[in-house]
Amino acid sequence: xxxxxxxxxxxxxxxxxxxxxxxxxxxxxxxxxxxxxxxxxxxxxxxxxxxxxxxxxxxxxxxxxxxxxxxxxxxxxxxxxxxxxxxxxxxxxxxxxxxxxxxxxxxxxxxxxxxxxxxxxxxxxxxxxxxxxxxxxxxxxxxxxxxxxxxxxxxxxxxxxxxxxxxxxxxxxxxxxxxxxxxxxxxxxxxxxxxxxxxxxxxxxxxxxxxxxxxxxxxxxxxxxxxxxxxxxxxxxxxxxxxxxxxxxxxxxxxxxxxxxxxxxxxxxxxxxxxxxxxxxxxxxxxxxxxxxxxxxxxxxxxxxxxxxxxxxxxxxxxxxxxxxxxxxxxxxxxxxxxxxxxxxxxxxxxxxxxxxxxxxxxxxxxxxxxxxxxxxxxxxxxxxxxxxxxxxxxxxxxxxxxxxxxxxxxxxxxxxxxxxxxxxxxxxxxxxxxxxxxxxxxxxxxxxxxxxxxxxxxxxxxxxxxxxxxxxxxxxxxxxxxxxxxxxxxxxxxxxxxxxxxxxxxxxxxxxxxxxxxxxxxxxxxxxxxxxxxxx
Amino acid sequence: xxxxxxxxxxxxxxxxxxxxxxxxxxxxxxxxxxxxxxxxxxxxxxxxxxxxxxxxxxxxxxxxxxxxxxxxxxxxxxxxxxxxxxxxxxxxxxxxxxxxxxxxxxxxxxxxxxxxxxxxxxxxxxxxxxxxxxxxxxxxxxxxxxxxxxxxxxxxxxxxxxxxxxxxxxxxxxxxxxxxxxxxxxxxxxxxxxxxxxxxxxxxxxxxxxxxxxxxxxxxxxxxxxxxxxxxxxxxxxxxxxxxxxxxxxxxxxxxxxxxxxxxxxxxxxxxxxxxxxxxxxxxxxxxxxxxxxxxxxxxxxxxxxxxxxxxxxxxxxxxxxxxxxxxxxxxxxxxxxxxxxx
Numbered sequence: 001x002x003x004x005x006x007x008x009x010x011x012x013x014x015x016x017x018x019x020x021x022x023x024x025x026x027x028x029x030x031x032x033x034x035x036x037x038x039x040x041x042x043x044x045x046x047x048x049x050x051x052x053x054x055x056x057x058x059x060x061x062x063x064x065x066x067x068x069x070x071x072x073x074x075x076x077x078x079x080x081x082x083x084x085x086x087x088x089x090x091x092x093x094x095x096x097x098x099x100x101x102x103x104x105x106x107x108x109x110x111x112x113x114x115x116x117x118x119x120x121x122x123x124x125x126x127x128x129x130x131x132x133x134x135x136x137x138x139x140x141x142x143x144x145x146x147x148x149x150x151x152x153x154x155x156x157x158x159x160x161x162x163x164x165x166x167x168x169x170x171x172x173x174x175x176x177x178x179x180x181x182x183x184x185x186x187x188x189x190x191x192x193x194x195x196x197x198x199x200x201x202x203x204x205x206x207x208x209x210x211x212x213x214x215x216x217x218x219x220x221x222x223x224x225x226x227x228x229x230x231x232x233x234x235x236x237x238x239x240x241x242x243x244x245x246x247x248x249x250x251x252x253x254x255x256x257x258x259x260x261x262x263x264x265x266x267x268x269x270x271x272x273x274x275x276x277x278x279x280x281x282x283x284x285x286x287x288x289x290x291x292x293x294x295x296x297x298x299x300x301x302x303x304x305x306x307x308x309x310x311x312x313x314x315x316x317x318x319x320x321x322x323x324x325x326x327x328x329x330x331x332x333x334x335x336x337x338x339x340x341x342x343x344x345x346x347x348x349x350x351x352x353x354x355x356x357x358x359x360x361x362x363x364x365x366x367x368x369x370x371x372x373x374x375x376x377x378x379x380x381x382x383x384x385x386x387x388x389x390x391x392x393x394x395x396x397x398x399x400x401x402x403x404x405x406x407x408x409x410x411x412x413x414x415x416x417x418x419x420x421x422x423x424x425x426x427x428x429x430x431x432x433x434x435x436x437x438x439x440x441x442x443x444x445x446x447x448x449x450x451x452x453x454x455x456x457x458x459x460x461x462x463x464x465x466x467x468x469x470x471x472x473x474x475x476x477x478x479x480x481x482x483x484x485x486x487x488x489x490x491x492x493x494x495x496x497x498x499x500x501x502x503x504x505x506x507x508x509x510x511x512x513x514x515x516x517x518x519x520x521x522x523x524x525x526x527x528x529x530x531x532x533x534x535x536x537x
Numbered sequence: 538x539x540x541x542x543x544x545x546x547x548x549x550x551x552x553x554x555x556x557x558x559x560x561x562x563x564x565x566x567x568x569x570x571x572x573x574x575x576x577x578x579x580x581x582x583x584x585x586x587x588x589x590x591x592x593x594x595x596x597x598x599x600x601x602x603x604x605x606x607x608x609x610x611x612x613x614x615x616x617x618x619x620x621x622x623x624x625x626x627x628x629x630x631x632x633x634x635x636x637x638x639x640x641x642x643x644x645x646x647x648x649x650x651x652x653x654x655x656x657x658x659x660x661x662x663x664x665x666x667x668x669x670x671x672x673x674x675x676x677x678x679x680x681x682x683x684x685x686x687x688x689x690x691x692x693x694x695x696x697x698x699x700x701x702x703x704x705x706x707x708x709x710x711x712x713x714x715x716x717x718x719x720x721x722x723x724x725x726x727x728x729x730x731x732x733x734x735x736x737x738x739x740x741x742x743x744x745x746x747x748x749x750x751x752x753x754x755x756x757x758x759x760x761x762x763x764x765x766x767x768x769x770x771x772x773x774x775x776x777x778x779x780x781x782x783x784x785x786x787x788x789x790x791x792x793x794x795x796x797x798x799x800x801x802x803x804x805x806x807x808x809x810x811x812x813x814x815x816x817x818x819x820x821x822x823x824x825x826x827x828x829x830x831x832x833x834x835x836x837x838x839x840x841x842x843x844x845x846x847x848x849x850x851x852x853x854x855x856x857x858x859x860x861x862x863x864x865x866x867x868x869x870x871x872x873x874x875x876x877x878x879x880x
Contacts, residue, residue, distance in 0.1 A: 369805055
């Protein structure tokens with residue numbers, strides 16, 4: 001147990017040196033490290049938001065809204081399909097979680113079913129990965145066909161909407177400046193935005209708090225909203241409220257002339273005459289053509305600019321707008337015009353996002369936490385070292401060397417893996433220092449016991465390491481079990497803590513068992529085996 | 538060959554010939570522990586826990602007055618007038634720092650944000666925001682659920698491991714000791730009305746790890762002694778095992794506590810509760826492994842022949858194994874054999 005082969009000694013020393021080398025960049029400022037020669041490691045331990053300050057927002061998609069949108073789209077597709085197939089139908093609508101339609105003539109049923117089955121799309125892009133179909137089309141009564149989204153279909157919808165939302169959120173967040181922000185998916189319908197250094201989240205929340213779906217609609221030429229309320233809006237038309245919240249409403253054609261997808265640019269600016277904030281925009285070619293054609297045919301008629309189903313303004317077309325650019329006015333402030341311009345440029349979100357969790361740490365608190373963590377770490381390590389040396393003398397010094405190696409290795413491994421250092425992580429670090437000594441305590445107490453039992457010095461040392469090893473293994477493995485479960489199930493602070501704890505358990509075994517044993521074996525060699533009569537423990 | 542460290546002996550503080558009669562008072566200890574557990578459960582169900590925003594939802598904001606101490610009374614008056622439900626205001630560490638907690642708003646996620654905005658506006662520019670946490674109802678109930686699952690999953694994983702390495706009696710002792718640690722720590726948090734949030738769950742999980750560490754060390758020694766002293770009375774044997782490992786139990790406890798005290802004193806306000814939970818847990822965990830886990834074996838009994846027998850001769854019960862020279866490998870094999878024999 002006490003004999004080390006030469007290559008093992010070299011390996012242990014190399015591991016320790018690597019630990020020091022990879023820890024090194026963390027002691028210097030980022031600018032200093034960047035000037036280092038290429039062969040030195042440059043990677044630094046990234047600080048968590050709780051230490052460097054910043055914002056953490058967890059956003060949830062509105063899956064109900066997604067489902068509603070999808071059902072409406074399915075209904076419109078069904079109408080188109082049935083019309084193309086020249087099938088007479090009535091009562092097409094969304095009922096519960098499905099689209100239902102009654103076919104007028106029984107002999108058309110087959111034809112209708114065939115037409116509607118065209119709506120079925122397989123899930124998954126590759127042929128091999130067959131995830132089933134996104135909707136099922138079935139005859140539910142003699143004259144009724146029901147189109148029902150499958151659970152997999154819904155899942156796929158949510159998943160692709162989340163991907164789209166992440167891209168949009170990412171573009172919007174990037175408009176705020178720094179590139180260090182991260183936007184990642186969490187679970188099936190959530191998005192996590194982390195923004196280091198940001199303290200005031202108001203602007204960030206404004207930016208992602210709106211779907212920003214911009215559409216241009218035709219206004220019904222004759223009917224007033226009052227009339228529509230009494231009867232019903234004509235087929236294909238819908239009542240839209242005004243964005244100004246003054247109770248006014250408009251009857252607009254439901255399918256838009258042009259939508260925000262056709263925008264290529266949107267910039268905030270000022271109206272030259274009234275000096276109020278506006279947004280000027282430009283369409284792409286197809287958008288410009290559609291808009292140009294419409295305005296050419298409808299001079300003198302009003303059209304409506306609608307944002308998120310609310311009418312921003314409804315100007316009258318004075319002359320055809322052929323250039324593909326225009327401007328939107330509508331009671332903006334400078335700030336809100338800025339925000340909306342960013343939102344329009346980055347595209348609409350597939351659904352509304354709500355902030356379900358927000359954690360912001362100011363830079364001053366973060367700096368305080370780092371200082372407190374450093375001090376606590378230093379004091380904790382010193383206290384442990386003093387206790388160990390007091391209790392175990394020279395061998396205690398060896399244990400402390402092991403502890404120092406352990407400390408370097410934890411930081412080195414965390415740096416290499418790239419785990420972020422959080423305040424709970426620092427706490428975990430201090431704890432593993434306190435607990436890593438346990439392995440040494442087990443060994444040394446065992447050596448003392450063997451000495452009391454009358455064993456010779458060398459035999460006692462050998463037995464101490466050998467007998468304690470099995471206990472160390474058992475005790476560390478049980479702690480490891482707890483740490484892995486913490487990582488697996490935990491979130492946020494628990495996870496950061498679990499990572500440090502797990503790494504700490506691994507390195508503590510190496511430090512206490514391998515490094516300390518190597519030092520003891522070197523010590524024995526330096527004395528000469530036969531001359532040792534007393535163990536300095 | 539030159540060696541840089543001079544030889545000097547450490548201070549062996551522990552009176553090793555002392556044999557404390559732990560097992561004599563095991564009945565009393567059990568009663569005390571069970572009463573503590575019952576009291577903790579009672580507190581949990583009557584007084585409940587002072588859950589942080591992680592677990593009940595709501596908002597938390599830490600602010601710092603830019604110059605001079607914060608005026609809590611004025612702040613209380615201002616914030617209570619906002620009509621955003623119950624608002625808790627407390628000084629946090631320094632007298633310039635204040636922690637404000639606003640209860641979960643009824644209207645869901647969006648209303649949380651509105652309430653938070655109102656608070657920030659009401660405080661005015663002389664306060665800087667140091668920290669904001671807003672947790673909605675969906676996330677808080679999820680965190681509560683995963684926190685609970687994490688604690689119980691750890692408990693089960695640890696038990697299975699101990700069962701696998703030792704015998705079911707050891708696992709039973711461990712689980713009782715661990716339940717005791719978690720319950721009593723939670724009970725003390727309830728009694729003192731300390732805030733219970735995610736970091737406390739992390740602390741509980743670490744306490745589990747630490748406490749089982751202690752129990753495993755004692756169990757290991759019991760197993761070894763069972764092989765060594767074939768004819769010794771079990772109570773006596775358990776007592777010797779506890780005593781033999783006591784110096785280690787106390788020293789490790791001391792180093793762990795040294796680290797935690799450093800966190801508690803210097804680690805700052807944010808992790809104070811976490812450090813306190815850890816301190817409690819280590820004290821309680823040390824107690825439980827010495828006074829609950831090992832003594833329980835005195836009640837449950839251990840099948841000596843399965844523990845004591847060498848692996849190859851497990852069918853022949855009275856064979857004496859050369860236990861005193863059993864090395865690591867043999868101990869491992871013996872444990873495996875023991876497990877089979879139990880079944």
